[in-house]
Amino acid sequence: MPATTPSALWRAPLPPDLDARLARWLADGLAAAGAPRRVAVFCRADDVGVPGRSFERLVEIFERHRAPLGLAVVPAWLTAARWAKLETLTRGGAGLWCWHQHGWRHCNHETAGKKQEFGPARPPARLAADLRRGRERLEALMGPTFFPAFTPPWNRCSAEALALLQHSGYRAVSRSAGSRPPAPPGLPELAVNLDLHTRREPTAESAWQGLRDDLQAAIATGRCGIMIHHRRMNAAAAAFLDALLTALAAHGGFDLVAMPELAESDRRSHNGRAR
Ligand SMILES: [Zn+2]
Numbered sequence: 001m002p003a004t005t006p007s008a009l010w011r012a013p014l015p016p017d018l019d020a021r022l023a024r025w026l027a028d029g030l031a032a033a034g035a036p037r038r039v040a041v042f043c044r045a046d047d048v049g050v051p052g053r054s055f056e057r058l059v060e061i062f063e064r065h066r067a068p069l070g071l072a073v074v075p076a077w078l079t080a081a082r083w084a085k086l087e088t089l090t091r092g093g094a095g096l097w098c099w100h101q102h103g104w105r106h107c108n109h110e111t112a113g114k115k116q117e118f119g120p121a122r123p124p125a126r127l128a129a130d131l132r133r134g135r136e137r138l139e140a141l142m143g144p145t146f147f148p149a150f151t152p153p154w155n156r157c158s159a160e161a162l163a164l165l166q167h168s169g170y171r172a173v174s175r176s177a178g179s180r181p182p183a184p185p186g187l188p189e190l191a192v193n194l195d196l197h198t199r200r201e202p203t204a205e206s207a208w209q210g211l212r213d214d215l216q217a218a219i220a221t222g223r224c225g226i227m228i229h230h231r232r233m234n235a236a237a238a239a240f241l242d243a244l245l246t247a248l249a250a251h252g253g254f255d256l257v258a259m260p261e262l263a264e265s266d267r268r269s270h271n272g273r274a275r
Contacts, residue, residue, distance in 0.1 A: 002047055002106060002231070007197060009211065010237040012204035018240070022247035025212050029219035030253050039219050040257045041248055044070040044174055044192060045228040046102055046151060049077030051085040057238055058230040063093040065245040068258035069228075070174070070190075072102035072151035075134035083141045098259040099142055100149040104130035108154075118157035127161050131168065147260055149174060155192065155227075162187065172263035177218075177225070188266035190259055192225035193218040196241065197232040224254075 015021060030039065045058060048071045062069045090097055108115040109122050118127050131150070138146045149172040150165050157173075159181050165173055166187040173183050177193035194214050201207035218224035228241070248254045 002229075004231045006232050006234045006237060007199045007207065008202060009199055009204050009207035010197070010234050010240070012236075014236050014239055015208075018243050019247065022243055023251065025215055026219070026247055026251045026254070029216035030251075032216060033220040033222075037222060039222055039224060039254050040262060041224045041226065041254050042070065042190060042257050042259055042262055043067065043226045043228060044072060044151065044190075044259065045230055046072045046153075047074060047106065047229060047231055048072055048086075048102070049074045049082060051082055051089060054230045054233055055086070056089055058228065058233065059090050059093060061238065061242050061245065062096055064242075065249065065256075066093075066096065067245050067249075067256045068096050068098065068261075070098040070100060070149070070151075070259040072100055072174075073138060074102050074104075074106045074153075075137040076105035078137065078141055080141060096258070097145075098147050098149065099138070099145050100147045100151065100259070101131075101134050101138055102151045103153040104134040106153045114156065115154045116156055116158070117153045118161040120158040120160075122158075124160045124164065127158070128164050131161070131164055135168075147171065149190070149259060149263065151175075155179065171267075172259065174225070174259070177221070185270065186267070188263040188270070190225060190262055190266075191223075192227040193221065194224055194226045196226060197229035197237060198227075 048055065103117040107117055110116050110119045111121060135148065148170050150170050151174040152161065155176040156179060162173065162183055166184045170187060172188045172190050174190040174192060177191040179191065183189040199207050199210060201210050248256065
């Protein structure tokens with residue numbers, strides 16, 4: 001299973017001026033982007049499937065803000081008993097959640113280079129089999145609550161995997177911004193460009209700068225995809241997420257959008273361009 005250690009950023013106390021700082025980051029980001037349009041923001045939480053305190057806290061934050069959240073579920077981790085518990089925990093936020101697929105069992109198959117479960121080291125038949133059994137398991141347990149979008153573990157997958165997603169009628173893929181190759185036509189790409197919990201900066205100070213730079217760069221693109229790892233969230237990380245959602249709503253220039261809605265609007269605008 002992926003690591004659960006909080007990054008350096010959340011092991012230091014939060015700055016006392018956090019709310020003012022966030023408001024400034026957002027205002028400066030929009031001003032620098034010169035963006036007349038509004039900025040769409042979506043949130044995606046990974047490594048879902050096992051109920052626990054960190055998941056409860058995550059759900060509680062999004063319910064309080066009435067903010068939509070994509071939940072990337074590892075199919076092999078989910079059982080009927082766990083799903084029953086997750087359903088109960090999320091009942092208060094009906095309509096906010098986009099339950100979708102995160103790999104098969106979150107296992108690396110590459111022998112060199114970056115970790116991937118659906119990477120080039122595996123023949124397409126293996127990729128297809130794991131995609132199919134993952135989807136079948138989630139559909140069997142969740143029924144129509146399941147949304148056919150795919151978040152590959154470690155935010156990357158091969159061109160063959162993308163082609164399989166397209167052929168199997170997935171409605172979106174969600175990877176890191178700038179991932180290569182691009183998703184094929186007809187498969188909307190909901191890229192994440194702000195990582196809250198798996199940052200690699202060695203110190204809290206450098207991580208704050210990195211976080212601000214990434215947020216403002218995301219704003220400049222007109223869309224901010226926020227990646228969340230609740231299993232790595234401590235109290236400081238939870239308080240920050242709460243403050244960020246408050247600041248986004250307070251500013252007025254940001255729209256918190258659900259993943260299915262964003263995928264559908266991308267599909268429509270792509271079809272419009274293609275005509
Ligand atoms: Zn993951």
